[in-house]
Amino acid sequence: MVAERAVVVGAGLAGLRGAEALRRAGFTGSLTLVGAEAHRPYDRPPLSKHVLTGAVAADATTLPSFLPLEAEWRLGTAVTGLDRRNGRVRLADGSSLAFDRLLIATGTRARAWPNPHEGRLAGVHSIRSREDATALRTALAAGPRRVLVIGGGFIGCEMASACRTLGIPVTLVEPSTAPLARVLGTHMGDVIGALHTARGVEMRCGTEVEWLEDDGRGRVVRAHLSGGDRIEADLVVVALGAVRNTEWLAGSGLSADAGGLDCDADGYALDTEGRVDARVAAAGDVARFPHPLYDGRRVALEHWSHAVAQAEHAGRLLADRKACSHYAAVPTFWSTQHGINIKSVGLTEGADGLVIAQGSPKEGRFLAVYGREGRCIAALSVDCARWLPAYAAQVAARAPFPPIHGAIDQPEHRPVLPPGFS
């Protein structure tokens, strides 16, 4: 066999696990990993949790490698283009790399504050990279008077939690009526919001930050809300979600936009005509694929375990092109807020019903199941993760909703509630 060349673009969690899977599946050709950041692959979940409180140093998050990769690393080098006709990726330093097999795992970046001038003010931060987390940790350790978190998604909520752990006053502004509403619906969002309020987070839901004011010397001092209110804050964290890194694919002929790079059910990249390019696979945050559990709805998932599972799948796919199989892992995620463990399986989108299956939100410990058209589609556990695998099995089996009857610590009445998706 002619020595084959594999290139992995993106040196994060998905890139690393995908490269390992290539090797594990017996790929013996040359292997190059390209990463825009200067670091070996590192773990991001701690950056919005333990790194902020100082319990873990940002540079202690390097991911372990599970086997010798025998790879060439091109770190600190962004990828700028893809030339499929000649089988090359172009790099920011002007060079290019030839490939026979390409794994795209370029992930996402933090969505910037829409006003670039305000976004550059001293005291305005976001969290995505190790450097972001280090800067934020330093700012928190300096003892800000009040932190303003813009955005009530997972990162925003974890940020608010870290502030309270450190005893720093914090306000969270979220345009919808509850935090996490997009992912969990307003019903569960309200439950999580109440946990934050009880731990001293000032929740400002249903309003938006219109602009950030500085002190005339380039440092942020307050935020102005859409209703006219002002929040005095010397540290602002923008947590408006992520943008997928697909711009470099412009002109490549692959079907990609801000929502991700389109793949088929196996994980191969699709071109704008919908044809498979069997040399190219994608994994992690950047990959948009039809999920078989959800009637082939195209999704791009920003979850840790998904990045691992899909990258391992894609690595195998690229190593042995005959070994096609649909990628169908049940999505999962977790979050830690105020020491409370929040976990989920499945996708809540489109849910039309919600049931508290075990425990009770009042006691801060429960398991909720989301249903759609009479099937279980997702489950959420709050300090109750032990039972989640049993519900994951129900989701994977598309079991009838309402779910499991007869469980320990089960409420006697289990009405089907409106989950609150707009």
Add this chain to the structure above:
Amino acid sequence: MADATLLDQVKDRKNRADPYPLFARLRETPVSRQHDGTYVAATHAAVASLLYDPRISSETLPPSKRPLTGNPFTDWVVKPIRQHITDTHRPFIFRDPPDHDVLRGAVMHQFTRERVQAMRKRSDRLVADLLNEKCGAREIDIVDDLAYPLPVTVICELFGVPREDEPKFHGWATQLATALEPDSLDDDAVRAKNSRCFDEISAYMAGLIRDKRRHPGDDMLSGLANESAPGIGRMGDYDLVATSILMLVAGHETTVNLITNSMLTLMRHPEALERLRAEPGWAPRVLEEVQRFDPPVQFRTRKALADLAIEGTTIPEGAPVVLLFAAAGRDPQAYADPDRFDPDRHDNRHFGFGGSLHYCVGAPLARFETEAALAALAGRLQNPRLAEDPPYRPGAALRGPQHLRLAIDGIA
């Protein structure tokens, strides 16, 4: 016994020394129904799946057999503590969340790193002292001379039981452990004996708790009796008695068997004993492998709260479910070469300490006591020889040798 089910044969004393061939046959049907309507889970996958299924309950005890008499004086005034515990304040090993979590949480709050570290040091000392007492002997009974006295002293000291009362606990712990055997409730003589024993130990514990309130020490019982756990509060008195009894009983028999089963396994694998002698730091791997290979808790019984489809069978609502941990440990689907004792194996996901929400509270104690015992026995016994195949105690669920006599040339 021609039509005895496999589980009956497991319980039969004549199979006590080696139930593993029976387990292999039980594994042929991952979840099988016994003639009495009990379901047995015997493969690793089935046990793991049921342990983490919310439709499996630990509230398996039947309602108390002595209902209220209708006489308010006997029902409420002279009602023994035992009655309160069996009626409404059962120990948390027999309870489900949320009550289980509250009681266990209160115990875990007192199970501090400092207490565990202090007992680890203490347990090394106790092992050394117990072996020193046998200096010059030509025979040692691992059970009577070490495995039995060690855990009871550790748990009594942890709880602040006065030294002179320790011997009482030997008897109580052994008797009450029989209550965990599946058939014990059917035997009137055993029930009567357990009740008497229960009355004695609960009266003693109630007195000890009063004492800990008057003169708090830095032991765990003083902590439980006097301090509030955050978000939990202070345990009620009946729950406190029930919990203390549970800790004393559960922490005893099981650890005796873990130490003894480990030593017996080492005697039957001389190369492993030799390696442990040279490498005492290997003891943790040895004991984890024994937890897979010959665990002291062979099975536990739970109850299905709903019809439960698993491995091609439906366990009906209300059925008792036996989780056969010891059979799961030898499952060839879960382990390469499962009948080989190999402390270096990397696929060891044993159920020796159970799993899920009832995972052994005392696991850290069991681990360091056993590590200390094994390292010292391997290092100090001179030329140990197995004097006989050991006799076993009656229990099938909590299974272990009655005695383990070794001929030795001395103790270093």
